[in-house]
Amino acid sequence: MGRVFVLTLEGKxxxxxxxxxxxxxxxDVVSKSFHSRHGKAYLFSKVVNVTLGEKDxxxxxxxxxxxADIFCVQCGSIVGWKYETAREKSQKYKEGKSVLERFKISGPDGSNYWISHGVHIGGSDADDG
Known part of the structure; x- marks a missing residue:
């Protein structure tokens, strides 16, 4: 197993x-208006302690x-995905950034997020509306 980075900004x-x-x-939050097939997600400019899956x-x-899906280096749980390439010119800002799904992470205050009922099951991406 690789080295695990410990972030030191308490509460953040x-x-x-x-x-x-x-x-x-x-x-490092770029946007909190993203959605995944399981609910809300956040776009980050930088994430640590993850490994990349296959590009798709x-x-x-x-x-x-x-x-590419991203996985926690410690437990192997899938926690989101990283944008490698965006085909649309207006979406190029996503390249190199990562999305963490809220229900798979704990927030800065230690709170857990859960899947909301009535979530649209379909493609994952930002809510540009």
Whole structure:
């Protein structure tokens, strides 16, 4: 197993819900208006303590993207995905950024997020509306 980074800004850390491994800082949130097939998600400019899965082209709400699932390095849980390539010019800002699904992380205050009922099951992507 690789080295696990410990983020030190108390109260400003998003962690893996399953094992508590630090994943991102609140300062690295780019957008809180993203959606996944399980509910809300956050777009981050930087995440740590994750490994990348295979690259895969996926049709999402905002078009075709090449993405890779991201997994917690400590417990192996899938926690979101990373945008590798965006096909639409207007979506290029997502490239190199990562999405963490809220129900798979603990918030900075230690709270857990849960799947909301009535969630649309379909492609994952930002709510551009």
């Amino acid at each position: 850390i998003y962690s893996c819900k399953h094992c508590g491994t630090h994943l991102a800082l609140t300062d 082209e996926r049709m999402m709400m905002t078009g075709s993207h090449v993405v």
